[in-house]
Amino acid sequence: MKITQKIQQSADNDKIWWSFEYFPPRTAQGLQNLLDRIERMRALGPEFIDITWNAGGRTSDLTSEMVKTCQGLIGMETCMHLTCTNMPKEKVDIALREAKQHGCRNVLALRGDPPSGKDEWEAVEGGFIHGIDLVKHIRRDYGDYFDIAVAGFPQHMALPPDERDQEIQWLKEKVDAGVAFIFTQMFYDVQMFIDWVKAIRAAGITIPVVPGIAPIQTWNGFQRATSLAKIVVPQFFLDALEPIKNDDEKVREVGTRLVADMCRRILKEDIGIRGLHFYTMNLEKGTKMLLEELNLVPRIETIKPLPWRQSLTPNRRQETIRPIFWANRTKSYISRTENWDEYPNGRFGDSRSPAYGELDGYGVWIKQTKEDALKLWGHPTSFADIASLFARFCTKKLSALPWSDQAPSRETSVIAEQLATMNEFGFLTINSQPAVNGARSDDPVFGWGPSNGYVYQKAYLEFFVNPTLLNLLLTHIERDSNITYYVINKRGDLRTNTHSDGPNAVTWGVFPGKEIIQPTIVEAVSFMAWKDEAFELGQQWAKLYEANSPSQNLITELMDTCFLVNVVHNNFHEPDAIFKPFLKAGAEYVAAKAKATAVNGH
């Protein structure tokens, strides 16, 4: 969505909004960390995020990659910076084409800083010289597709009047060339900012202005940023901060108060500004403190329209249904379905492409490095060792498994004890959800979707299990007509008690004035595609150990002989019913093993 639309919507609802700016990091690990952070900071409720373009171009591909991930995987509206520095026209065109492909509708067109190591800005051959040339180029090639932003400099109010007027005149020309809104450079002199807004308004610039707010995180950072961009800092900022400059904690505390005062003044002033753009410097704490100080609380609805994160890539925007199997591996699901013509919307069956992408090239990998993995999972030498890892993961005593990068979700803790027991019996759970019979849509644990709605879930369990225990389980399962299941082995032999091959909705919501939304389903074709991945992750775990070591042999044999099973209890009015067959089968299994041991002992 275009940022001007978001600004308009917030104005219509008389709501204050905010956004976050990030810059591409220098290393791959840094990128992964930043993406994790962007995802976490999504919970702070930014309306959109803004990714800078790295002058010098070394990391410019990263910008495009980050835009793709933020739009498609994290599901946040993104604004992409684009600078003229070191950018021949062809590179500009590639960047714009990719941005459009990823669903990005917002570009900040900048001349940019001089390339590193140079003092003066110079155009690259075949490149653009002024920001306005870039604006015109984008408008010519893409019409109205992008909201184009340019930078505004409140700082210019410190220039001699004729220079200042000249700058405002240049800004006016850029705006007239087709600019939709203005981001300002950071500032700390709020009066200067207000004067500047009034000056550009007087000059006939009527498009929205978004003030750039830089939280004060450390004294050094603050000093470096303000001196680099020659930002005017009011004396009372320095008076308050300098005495405590060696205490980072205090600097953030005092800085937060100072900047918050500035923000309040901006929002109070009669200049029509209802949004704040935070220069996060890729840091979390300062921005978070500032939002808390300003009492800007994220709206639930902004955050969780569906139980899983929606993608903002153009052809996925209508997607409203996904199979439950990839709940802990969204990125893999998105990759493996990247080439679908249409994405399931309303019903899964309507538009599902028959094919999931093959595993090769889709990066089915264990996220941990070998070193971290061994630290996490040790060297299991018996099935009991493995079962214990799974059980400890359920109760959050272990932070990850090869099948789950993150700790179990909050809703899973409701059934953590039952899951731990299952795992101790030998049902190695890799996915689950508890039954929910009509929680309110604003429920802190289970809620999603618009307000005044109710959400529901059928209990779901997915696990690896050995053939003997599976047979015991199935005799109990077959006695409960409310249970449907799919059993598959590594080879792909499928067994099920469902009569239709249509999808089973396991999460749905009922909302005022809407059709029923059913975002999560269990379905055979998807399960078979997921199976490859689930077994492959086990193989990869085995490969972390030395060839023919006891741990490798143990895990390899487990993957070769066990079954992957999913079970849905269709009666969501009885939350505990799904566990009963497992407890019975588990107890029988333990008794049989004890008996066998006793017999062998004699």
Added chain:
Amino acid sequence: MKITQKIQQSADNDKIWWSFEYFPPRTAQGLQNLLDRIERMRALGPEFIDITWNAGGRTSDLTSEMVKTCQGLIGMETCMHLTCTNMPKEKVDIALREAKQHGCRNVLALRGDPPSGKDEWEAVEGGFIHGIDLVKHIRRDYGDYFDIAVAGFPQHMALPPDERDQEIQWLKEKVDAGVAFIFTQMFYDVQMFIDWVKAIRAAGITIPVVPGIAPIQTWNGFQRATSLAKIVVPQFFLDALEPIKNDDEKVREVGTRLVADMCRRILKEDIGIRGLHFYTMNLEKGTKMLLEELNLVPRIETIKPLPWRQSLTPNRRQETIRPIFWANRTKSYISRTENWDEYPNGRFGDSRSPAYGELDGYGVWIKQTKEDALKLWGHPTSFADIASLFARFCTKKLSALPWSDQAPSRETSVIAEQLATMNEFGFLTINSQPAVNGARSDDPVFGWGPSNGYVYQKAYLEFFVNPTLLNLLLTHIERDSNITYYVINKRGDLRTNTHSDGPNAVTWGVFPGKEIIQPTIVEAVSFMAWKDEAFELGQQWAKLYEANSPSQNLITELMDTCFLVNVVHNNFHEPDAIFKPFLKAGAEYVAAKAKATAVNGH
């Protein structure tokens, strides 16, 4: 669906099934009555129905019309008889083409009786001579599309051996020409039937045999039918029936026992027969008594897969969603949407054609004759008279309204008192449903769909109301954020508090192993199409009265000035909440009128 498939399904589930035969009546009124009866008898659970072809052809178009109505409107699988009598090839082809169009997959090919007034059968010019010619013709033109049945005659066992063998040989030849199953003629000598089945099996006829069972309804009817077709009647039938032949009640009672014994014997005998085909003679009682005597209870699932009746016309078979507005006028909905390319399935928005057919030519009529209508509704001369009619309809003291041919459905009785009160206040309700928060799918009042499911409804009210009362109502409605409404007048000015124009699901069901089914919705475009019909029905009521009579003027003015309103209470956890704004607004309205009267009185 083909009847052989149904037979196979029942065999797979080891279930006994039954079917009903009807014949086309001679008059239009008779047709309407019969269709009403077929619809009622649907509740007895026949797997399919069978419509005879009227020899002589006078009413052959009626057969086609009945097949259309039964498949498309009543939603029952139908078998169509087709005879050679008086049928040139062109007429046969028209009948087959239309049957296919209506979704009929079953044809009983007969030579037929001689035309009325003639003793000997003779072929019409360009027609077929033998049943086998008709069978071959259908196979040649339609391949496997139709299940072709032929008649079998257990009676032939009474013939001399060579004649009997000749008849069985002819049957074998027909079967070999592509017959799928055999309906037998009626019989009362069960041993003869069993012998005949064994004889045709011995002759190599392996297709299913469906015994034709004729309930005994009156002595005269029984005598006429058996003598006309020269049916062998065992002496003990006559011994039991003749002494009581003047007491219809008793004949039915004893006859039911006799025929039931026969049926039990057939089903018990080891000849693989699990289905009974009842010759109803268009009568209800005899068949019903027989089914009760046999303890053959209809299965819920056969009867109500959705809360409304599904159509079996080929292109409507996948239809799973309809707007609520036509709940009491299914026939009109089916007519007005007859030309849609696709029917809403899963989601309403997916496949809805933008256009509803115009009213002209779609038979928007008050079903009652003028005489019956005046008897029902009298000559209202005040708004209070009209409101009283509506209130009495809600409490079943009046059997019909211009907007509803039938008494309110069983589920509506739950809210009958509240509806009556609303009507007394001046909200003239024409459609409604109570809120349901998860009733079991086998609930006798609210249930539908497969077993082990739960069904839900949002409370719904639709009514005419005058502008003053509407304004009072809206102030109360706006205070409940769970209510969404649409208001429209005769001209089509629409007012709503919904933000999206997407559909609102008001009935849905959750079932094991399935996506959520949401068969009833409220939606703006459909409401606007329905509005024309709702106001037109009022106009037609007015026209029943003399021009410029007080009743005509009253109703006409009402239709010209009132609004049609629909209201959904989205919180289905609070069944009574929808009525609150009506009670408040109604009380205020009454108080204001009382005050006005008092002031005028002074």
